[in-house]
Amino acid sequence: MSLNKLNQLYRAVVLDHASHPHHKNDLADATQSIELHNISCGDDIRVFVKITTNKVEKISFTGNGCTISQASASMMTDALTGVPITKALEECDAFFQLTMGQTVPTTTQNDLGDAAILGSLAAFPARIKCATLAWHAAKTALGGEENEYNNFE
Amino acid sequence: MSLNKLNQLYRAVVLDHASHPHHKNDLADATQSIELHNISCGDDIRVFVKITTNKVEKISFTGNGCTISQASASMMTDALTGVPITKALEECDAFFQLTMGQTVPTTTQNDLGDAAILGSLAAFPARIKCATLAWHAAKTALGGEENEYNNFE
Amino acid sequence: MANKFETIAKDFPILSRRVNSEPLLYLDNAATSQTPNQVLERISDFYQTSNANVHRGVYTLANEATEAYEQVREKVAAFIHAPNAKSIVYTRSTTESLNLIASSFGDLVVNQDDEILITIMEHHSNLIPWQQLAKRTHAKLRYVMLTDDQTLDLQDFRKKLNEHTKIVSVAQTSNVLGVTNPIKLIAKLAHEKHAYVVVDAAQSVAHQKIDVQDLNVDFLAFSGHKMLGPTGIGVLFGKPELLKVMPPIQFGGEMIENVTQTQAKWQQAPWKFEAGTPNIGGVIGLGAAIDYLKAIGMPWIEATERELIERLLPELEQVAGLTIYGPQNVVQHNGIVAFNLKNLHPHDVATGLDMLGVEVRAGHHCAQPLMTTLGVEATVRASLSFYNSLTDMDRFVYAVKMVKEFFDRES
Amino acid sequence: MANKFETIAKDFPILSRRVNSEPLLYLDNAATSQTPNQVLERISDFYQTSNANVHRGVYTLANEATEAYEQVREKVAAFIHAPNAKSIVYTRSTTESLNLIASSFGDLVVNQDDEILITIMEHHSNLIPWQQLAKRTHAKLRYVMLTDDQTLDLQDFRKKLNEHTKIVSVAQTSNVLGVTNPIKLIAKLAHEKHAYVVVDAAQSVAHQKIDVQDLNVDFLAFSGHKMLGPTGIGVLFGKPELLKVMPPIQFGGEMIENVTQTQAKWQQAPWKFEAGTPNIGGVIGLGAAIDYLKAIGMPWIEATERELIERLLPELEQVAGLTIYGPQNVVQHNGIVAFNLKNLHPHDVATGLDMLGVEVRAGHHCAQPLMTTLGVEATVRASLSFYNSLTDMDRFVYAVKMVKEFFDRES
Numbered sequence A, B: 001m002s003l004n005k006l007n008q009l010y011r012a013v014v015l016d017h018a019s020h021p022h023h024k025n026d027l028a029d030a031t032q033s034i035e036l037h038n039i040s041c042g043d044d045i046r047v048f049v050k051i052t053t054n055k056v057e058k059i060s061f062t063g064n065g066c067t068i069s070q071a072s073a074s075m076m077t078d079a080l081t082g083v084p085i086t087k088a089l090e091e092c093d094a095f096f097q098l099t100m101g102q103t104v105p106t107t108t109q110n111d112l113g114d115a116a117i118l119g120s121l122a123a124f125p126a127r128i129k130c131a132t133l134a135w136h137a138a139k140t141a142l143g144g145e146e147n148e149y150n151n152f153e
Numbered sequence C, D: 001m002a003n004k005f006e007t008i009a010k011d012f013p014i015l016s017r018r019v020n021s022e023p024l025l026y027l028d029n030a031a032t033s034q035t036p037n038q039v040l041e042r043i044s045d046f047y048q049t050s051n052a053n054v055h056r057g058v059y060t061l062a063n064e065a066t067e068a069y070e071q072v073r074e075k076v077a078a079f080i081h082a083p084n085a086k087s088i089v090y091t092r093s094t095t096e097s098l099n100l101i102a103s104s105f106g107d108l109v110v111n112q113d114d115e116i117l118i119t120i121m122e123h124h125s126n127l128i129p130w131q132q133l134a135k136r137t138h139a140k141l142r143y144v145m146l147t148d149d150q151t152l153d154l155q156d157f158r159k160k161l162n163e164h165t166k167i168v169s170v171a172q173t174s175n176v177l178g179v180t181n182p183i184k185l186i187a188k189l190a191h192e193k194h195a196y197v198v199v200d201a202a203q204s205v206a207h208q209k210i211d212v213q214d215l216n217v218d219f220l221a222f223s224g225h226k227m228l229g230p231t232g233i234g235v236l237f238g239k240p241e242l243l244k245v246m247p248p249i250q251f252g253g254e255m256i257e258n259v260t261q262t263q264a265k266w267q268q269a270p271w272k273f274e275a276g277t278p279n280i281g282g283v284i285g286l287g288a289a290i291d292y293l294k295a296i297g298m299p300w301i302e303a304t305e306r307e308l309i310e311r312l313l314p315e316l317e318q319v320a321g322l323t324i325y326g327p328q329n330v331v332q333h334n335g336i337v338a339f340n341l342k343n344l345h346p347h348d349v350a351t352g353l354d355m356l357g358v359e360v361r362a363g364h365h366c367a368q369p370l371m372t373t374l375g376v377e378a379t380v381r382a383s384l385s386f387y388n389s390l391t392d393m394d395r396f397v398y399a400v401k402m403v404k405e406f407f408d409r410e411s
């Protein structure tokens, strides 16, 4: 039986982030916030950022989702807090590459912190979207991606 | 080469009706008139009837179309002129059966006159609509069929 | 019966593939059904022998194609016992069928302050078109809610149905709750109030015999791809007198009788609704799917699926911490089983099952308002078909237990 | 080249069937193209190995299906050199694509007293949607007429194009006249007046290389079934910034981001336009058709069809009493040849040809206003594809002569 393969994905650190997510809260003094949905399942994540002098002073999230999306959001806030915007955007892209099975430099991996372990997602292509949702929201909130969603009609 | 088969369809009588159609004119004193189109090609036929005491006193047609549709319309007017409505409706149905390759009683065939020879259409299924257009218009004008077409928009 | 299962399985080559090194157990039949070889062969055969555009040519090939296309219309009509082939409109899908009714018929009969009555268990495809219609016309969209047993609350239906109700639109079978609604009764009550009745039969058409005349519904919509046919072909049944007064909403070739620079005259129904070259191959495939279903037999399908669910549900209920949505009584529950495992997110459960070769849906199942009512974000959903076996049911329950154990151990 | 023809012919089994005891000579390619085995096999293969609904499941099979479905979008974008896959919307057909533009974009930008400029050679599918839009918005629909040589009158186009023109919609290739219009120039002139440019590429996409960025058009529509693909799948290319502002016109599953009882939030383009289960099998087939066309090579296709028409047209012109519509100069004429024989109705001619195994269209070709302008009720039309051979051309001319002789003798 191949449930062993699940161990790759659901390692202790992932499960830990999911059950005790970091920075899971509103940000009263946020300078920007972006909500994204995972359309296939309805998971939603809202990411709050507070920018000061081109730096991500604070970043947090709220919302519901699976283990992977919650863990990934939590790891994202760890990785991007206090980081200059340009570098934060690079880390988002590096994370996307990692989950698609591409290799990224070791230093970048180090910058990603716990999030780097989600590189194992490459073996679970159907779950990549769960993990990238928070990072896309972050990238959008930091101005690196356009929010192409239309408003409520 | 199998153009011989065409002889079945384009017999002298058909070609004669087509080039010298009978009752091809408006009917100033018509009690009813119906226009139908052959949608696949744009042929159109308008059939005029003058009814008196449940009889088709006069029936005529105008419009454009191929040899088969013109000949069939001409034959139709010959067959239905002076015929009681109920009988005319029966003849229409008999004509439809004939073109679909079904057999009809000899007496009915006789009533159809020249039109009976269009029984050969059964071998040319793609052309049945050409022949039946005028008869459908007649049947509709005589109240035997609903005109389901919508009006100009 | 074992033999019949084996024969049937041979018709579906995909069922013998492997997923994550395990034999595929496909339990997402509510999303789309698998397609038997007979359907694929009929489609290929059509393209290899009679492919031509329909309603256009006077040559032999075009005539063959047109006849094949129109004969399927008769077949569809017979399958749901429609009064005639003219009451059958080809569309892309259930979704397009429902949009066509809402846009064409809806705008015709719904006015300001009128009410449109749907249910809280509707799929988005039978919800947003009405929500939009209500916005356009300033009508009111109302929802029939659920009983405590998570079936349709008929008392609430009677309460919300009134003289202002113009349209009642309801799923025959929910794609989440595993319930089939009493359409005949609903239609009778709605007609008493002079409301029109629309039925979303996406989830019922492949699982039970449908008789639109006996049900006495005004419209009924379904998709080919949920009844063993190909994607891209759907059906809208409409009572002929209603189709007749409805304006077309797409325009172009095939649907007109006559065109000038300034005006156009439409064909009669159903053709006025079929603008442009239709999905001819899809129609041929739909015809083959109906032939297949009829050869297997709808009563046999119903009986087989009943047997499966009666094996599955009691076993599943035994799993600790597992909640099944919809009626708890197996007699009322059909082959769609939505559930959750305590403390586990449905996505994680689905990924676990996927590792074991078991393919189920996890998510909101395009029924977000229902999820809100059930108080969940999402659920896991397993949905059966007659080509599943009793062994499949046992394997599924076992897999659920394994996945639960895995996560219980980890966390 | 003979060899290449033979290899190609093997891919199309229908080409070796008989019609009325004669070998089929299919010359109705403008109505629909034939479908090579490679396309049919890819479709069957998809259903037999990866069939699942798209964008819905988190399991392996659903992921495979979704990836296959979205990869074709990239392929289509590359085929017409669109800036990205997001500018590609899947529809049922050219007709649906054009209706989508007219309903969604048209209602957005066209106001009372604005003008919509189309041409008199348009297919009904690129005419009635604009006629209806003009009616809804009280805008004016204007037609560019023909030169004496029956090509598009560019002088008339310049004259009718003005500051009130909001939309210019024109066929890249006429389905009757055998002409290809200068889209790049038309787009340039239209953009100078701030009009949007819509191109109906139904008849061009399988016959020449298309580069939407070089042409600089705002929208472009075509059908899979005219480019060796299956029926039921079409494409709408739209500039991303335009697709972004356009509202969806069908609603349901897949096209939403979030739904509550009272409101809904759409997905981004192109998905917001793809409500319900799309024609997944059709998309897979379209991808295979593009692969096939690319393997054969668009330049080779263009060259081959040029060779065919240059053989055909001069021979056909020799037939006494035969009138060819469109430009008389073979250099300007492409592989669509509409003609009439003096004193013979096109239906009768087509039936004669059918008896000889030659399948051509006879009728108004869904272009009634053009027929009126040409002063005819209908025409015969032969239309070529690269899988036709030079021998086919000779056989066709011979058949036309035989049919003419038959009727001349009879009457």
Ligand SMILES: Cc1ncc(COP(=O)(O)O)c(C=O)c1O
Pocket: C030, C031, C093, C094, C095, C096, C123, C125, C126, C171, C173, C174, C175, C200, C202, C203, C223, C225, C366, D253, D275, D276, D277, D278
């Ligand atoms: C109840 C119900 N209605 C409508 C639909 C929409 O069907 P389709 O996606 O084929 O249009 C579905 C399927 O997802 C369904 O389950």
Ligand SMILES: Cc1ncc(COP(=O)(O)O)c(C=O)c1O
Pocket: C253, C275, C276, C277, C278, D030, D031, D093, D094, D095, D096, D123, D125, D126, D171, D173, D174, D175, D200, D202, D203, D223, D225, D366
């Ligand atoms: C020029 C032109 N436009 C539009 C169409 C409509 O294409 P479809 O029927 O595939 O929607 C056609 C084909 O008939 C055509 O020739």
